[in-house]
Amino acid sequence: MRRLRSLTDIAAPSTTEAGIPVAVPDGESHGLSHATSTGISNEKLAMWCFLGSECLLFGGLISTYLLYKDKAVRGPKPHELYAIPFTSVSSFVLLMSSLTMVLAVSAIQRGDQRALRAWIATTALLGATFISGQVYEFSVFLKEGMGFTTNAASSAFFTLTGFHGVHVTIGIVMLLSVLVLSLRGRLPQERAEAVEIVGLYWHFVDVVWILIFTVVYLIK
């Protein structure tokens, strides 16, 4: 029974066909109190707003890299040092962590705590693998003579990938918190959305890497 609504009326609270709100009997208003005007929970809406905002943060950093990627007065440029096979593997690892994350959400939605813990732990582990790969990559670049301050291109490269790495690390902390909460029995099936929201953040970090992998590593 979905009717067309005007552009601004993105979320009409309960109204009848005539647009007149209906009195809700007292007994039912308990249910009403949980319903938000849009039907989306506050937390989920907040997370999506935050992710929309993050697009502009990473956009700025990616643009900076694009502007500077060939600006090297001294020292090597980042794309002279990329080890594409290595980065492809770590990108694949991060991509698969999105799968395990979504399986964790699916598990808690079924109320399967054991599967939830297993998938969350796997996701955190894959994330940690990715971070370790990044640390290794950075250390190789350092050895090859490209540090943070070497040239404009290297500053831009380390800033962009470093910001992403910090985001992944925060995601891992959040995943571990979810794991602890679940172990302590504080994540009942009804709170599946909490895991889903952590998942949103995790997937976002993954899609940012999809952009970085293509734009920074593959395009020369």
Next chain:
Amino acid sequence: MSTTDAALPALPSGEPPRTTRPGGVFARPQTDTGWRSWVTTVDHKKLGIMYGTAALFFFVIGGGEALLIRIQLATPNGKLLSADLYNQVFTMHGTTMIFLVVMPIGAAFMNYLIPLQIGARDVAFPRLNAFGFWCFLFGGVMLNSSWLLGHAPDGGWFNYAPNSGVIFSPTHGIDFWNMGLLITGIASLTGAINLIVTVLNMRAPGMTMMKMPVFTWMALVTQFLLLFAIPVLTSAQFLLMFDRLFGANFFKTAQGGDPLLWEHLFWIFGHPEVYIMILPAFGVVSEIIPVFARKPLFGYPFMVFSGIAIGFMGWGVWAHHMFASGIGPISVAAFSMSTMFIAVPTGVKILNWLATMWGGKLKFSSPMLFSIGLVTMFTIGGLSGVTHAVAPADTQQTDTYYIVAHFHYVLFGGALFGFVGGWYFWWPKAFGYALNDTLGKVHFWLMLIGFNLTFGPMHILGLQGMPRRTYTYKNGYGFNFWNMVSTIGAFVITVSFLVLAYNILASRRKARKAQGVGTGRLTMAADPWDGRSLEWMLPSPTPAHNFDEVPVVRSLDEFWHRKYGEEEDGRLVRIAATEDVVQKGTNTDVHLPSPSYWPIVLAFGLPFIGYGLIYSLWFAVLGGICVVGGIYGWVMEPSVDPDAGHHDPEPGATEPEPSGEAAADEEAALVD
């Protein structure tokens, strides 16, 4: 009312109170009076008042800086400030007025009014709201602490590269600018998320988007602008910070750094920022003018859509700040066109305000006078703005006082006039007494005259070629007379605000005497102006729980339509006495969001991380402990105190508890 949802906020009363000690650190604060209630509050009304108070504090600082500038420039070869000090003063004047005065005054109105206007009990994330306020306050204090710690920022509020680099600005001033504004940026971002969710999700039954008051609409657009603009500034500030503190090469021309990158990033943020400052004031006068014209707002949908249009178009005009930077003829032409177009929705708004007044029973009380002040002064500023859109003319105006005149007409003549009008208008609602109208009128006329004396002559000075950001001028350039006029005007403005300060004190003393309450709580009638929107349904001052029962909304200007109907010939007719339709504020069964120490603890750590990055990493360790402890305390503490619920009848059941996710949000926001 045909319905009652009084059951909505209530826990079964009579539950035994229980003190929770989350993490064994703090007992959950319970008091609602005294300093502790302010430090731990999560009440959107108290936070609104705190935003306003803190903004006024910074207004005194920023205003003092303005006076220093004007004294320095009153006569040729001014000796009050050295060139170096002058750089610091004008930088801090701009930064303070924008980030610590106009934006937070807007935030004060939005925090206080949005929940009331949409019929909600609080914002969506009350603790996050408190956290935002403390971030703003501590960020502002940190920024200003640079005065005491050696050297204030001296690169202008825009801090153009490479002038903002270590080579040209070797003191720590610009680092303070960076850190302080990164912290206030967290406040803006969390506030934006919070208020967007509040407006979209917490509306009373029947309050569709197109039944929301225009102020709430403009606030929503503002928050979306903040949501998307702040991260652009954040990314630019991180680049600058890495350059200055860690030796990165983003803006060092010798390393191939491109100063225009900073200009682009800054103005991609900076132009939406202009609308972030003015749209809330537009919202304020859109509320005031219909009340004092006793007519509904003319063209409500046009008002809303022009606001949205400004919000979108505000993203396509930033490079008009860069016409003189050599961005090339195509860019200049494109941004010149888009800048001219953005005048259209603004013009729509001005037309609608005029049409609202047209044929109305106008009552020129102080709020109305200030609103008319906005309409006229902003129009002047808007017109001079259109002259900047003409790129060849702009090349001549760039970096002259003509620009200074323009943006003071839109920000002082626009935003500040609107906000001061809003103070007079909503003062009774927030504090339980009205400001004296005669003194208000004196304030208005002094401010209007002083304002025009100060900034009007700057048009002339600018066209005569007087450069801005220069600490003095020589005799014989023909700048002397108008500079003196301008300085005199600045003092007239100062006097006008002293009148406001006196008005506040005198009106309060008089109200206390009249009510015989000593130092106790003042109260007054709910609806002193015969208002239109839901906040006037509540007692003055607004009770902590806002609504006794959440109203069911049937129309735009819901409260007005509960008081007045229309006869067949269209004549207004009263259908209910005001006393019968206002709420009594007597519902004691409402459970409110619980106060918390954690927002202030968490925010308190942030400036120390900033100091740590500037001076010694040990401070950062200290700050980091504070932040991490704050986050974990926040998460461990149930968002809903078991003995004092959210607006939520069954806390804990299927409760979408904000703690985990909200904190997670913040963890992410902190690194941003």
Next chain:
Amino acid sequence: MTDATATAIPHDAHGDVGVTAHHTPSDGHYVRVALFLAVATALEVILSYTALHGIALLVPLLVVMAIKFVIVASHFMHLRFDDKLLSKIFYTGLLLATGVYIAALSSLHVFAGK
């Protein structure tokens, strides 16, 4: 539609094609999506090793990247199955970012000579 149903099952009232948060795709579906993403990534890497260069490399890489992005957002992040409002907010941010930064980079001549 009465008020009670509208508020009790808000997802049905506003959601897309009647799929609610409680009725999300099966785990098998997610695995298939992940397989597709893996193949797409492999394709990207292979493309980067071919003799293609310039615009002939750029366009296919960017297209595959965009497809991967949208698929993760739509399926893993549930945008397809959730209220349209969430998509609007997220993609507004994304498109704003794309628009302003491409404009800024063009004006900085980043794309010149490619």
